Amino acid sequence: MSENPTITDIADAAQLVAFGMRPRLVPARDRSYADLVRRHATDEMFAAATAAVVSGLGLVILGCSDRTGLVLAATDESLFELKMEDYSRRAVVRDRRERVLHGLIHLAVAAVAFPRPADLADDTYVGRLSVEQVDAVVRESCRMLDERAAAAEENLDPPEEAPELERTWRVYSRRTEVGGTRDSTRAMVTKAMKFLAEQGFLIQVGGDGGSTYRTTPRYQVQVRELAAGAAFDELLQLGVVVVTDGTGSLHTIRGDLLG
């Protein structure tokens, strides 16, 4: 193992990065990819060369294993950064409520894919989820918030001149669930999950009319290492911190309470 990388080493590192940019390619399917991933894990000099190539492109490495391949993320203002307007032009043309709904749905997909903190931490966990499930979970949460607001007798109707002060759950629950329109929540969830499948984060599985997906290890790494933290930091900034004990925010109760 030499101290300084040679031109060949750098070419190999760049090759690994190129593999990492093809989201649906996994090392198990490609010998040379698998070899490079193994080399990344064992050869420090090669890992450093890869990191240099990656940062030169305005990217960061989120993980590299034979299950996930090389998982990359774009830094701010990088050429590779995905913006909302690349995802949905309508969302940008319309108001911010539309953007918030799209972001929220991506968050909900992740939350349904990894319902407990342990699922996100466990490398062998594979989440299964469907469009209907994601929509139902968000709607159910909206219903609970609605009941809480009703119990507190709060008036949550937003001022006429400031619709953006309306609570997010109300905007979501008001959207129609189905109907021949791209604006329905199910259509928006479908769009999000199809998109994630293209990005190599979900894989469609048979059954349920084709709307069921399973998660890939890559998605787990992406959510765990980057997305969850980024959103959490934003909530911290807003002073919305919820402390949970690691068992998840859902609780079980004794069955004998019901006669």
Added chain:
Amino acid sequence: MGGDVLAIDEGLARRLKALACTGPIHDLDARKSRLDFAEASVYAMAEIAFQILDQVAIAMDFDRGAGPEQVIARVRPFVAAQAPDRTTAEHEQVARWVLDNLINVGSVDRGFQVFYGTMADGRYRRLTFSFKLLVELVGADGEVYLRASDEAINVLIGALDTDVESAQIAAEIKLQNLINRGKLADAQAAALQARYTTIQYAEQLRRRLDATRRDVRSVDWEQEMPELIATALAHVEARYRQETAILATIRSVRNEAVEPERKRKAATVVEIVEIVEECMRRHTQLQTRLLDAGGLFRTEQDRQQFSGPPLRATVDLFGQLLAPTLDLPVADAEKPTGEFFRAGTGLRLPVVPRLLDMVELLLRPAPDRTDLGESLPEPELEPLPDPEVFTAEQWRWAEELLDVSEVPRRLSGLLADARAAEAELPRLVMLLALHAVSPEVGTARRQGDDRILIAVDDGTRLDDEGFGGADLLVGVARISGHDAAHADSGLASEGAA
């Protein structure tokens, strides 16, 4: 003192919201004249709307609501009864139009929005109230079906600002009275009303059971569910007693019937019996579900038992991210959702075009567009208000010109002055003078004006470059407060002479 006047309590907001729920129904009749597929004035749209709402509410069962086609088919005979000489296709189209409007197809939310005022923190504010009447949902088989919203059920029952429990008690007391007095038609109406309450309970229960099947922990089985089950069971029990009483009364009415008049009444009783039996069937169905609910919960809890301690600390996506974000105002939620989207969707790979692909792309024949996408709903356009012909400035000038004092002036002189001031002004002055030939004295008096512009034709011809006709005498007449018919002015007497 002023505080008393300004205090707007919540009841007002509630009533405004309740009133708003009827808005879309009034709207139907207001807009029917603008329908292009039919001359729709013969149809009473509000009645059709209530029929549709009824059909949907009655079809709302535990598993699903009514399919749109089913609803149309059920309502069509009613539409046909309103206009028997029109075609079946038109009846169907009218029913569909009403249904679409109740869903509010074409709006992003498929719902309605109204603004209402309320007092908050000591000042008046206008808030937005959003509601739906019919909701489209999808069943397990992928079919779209309709359910009536709580707002719609409230409008339908007519109890606009009451909660379920108290409306129910009132209905029961009323029913008991009716039975005592032997007024069966009203008893039937009250029984139907109680049925809607049952439907509402069934709907609440169904939603929670569905949620339990997905995740036991999302429903509060410690407090909320036992309470709901208990109140619903009490309701069913009370209803069962009442309806048995109705049936007993009906039987005695039938048996007592000896005179022909009473016999005839007894015949209509058969119909009531059917309705009451249908109500009882529904109550029994609810009761069965209620009794099964606890078992379902235990089965689901066993099935959904989770195991395995967490391996390392990570963010709880649901509890720490999704739930708090949902509770934020949209403006605040933009950052966390935006960050999650940016970080959770991966890379965007810039597309680099190759010249070879480009050439191929250009040479390829245009693909057939078979899939034209969803059809656009026909927009119903409100006519725009007429644009202002004259500016505010021109009106001011004209008023100044026509503010002639005691001595009336000739129209020709006024026109000449106006022409000197501005090009369009003569036209306005001429129109105002023409209007003043027969002024509406009564209106002016009611408005509290003390003077009015009046113009009189004394036979002189107008010699003007732009206008022809009589050279009117234009003057101002004072209106006396006590006698409207008598305009106290020299001009008036001159005109009368």
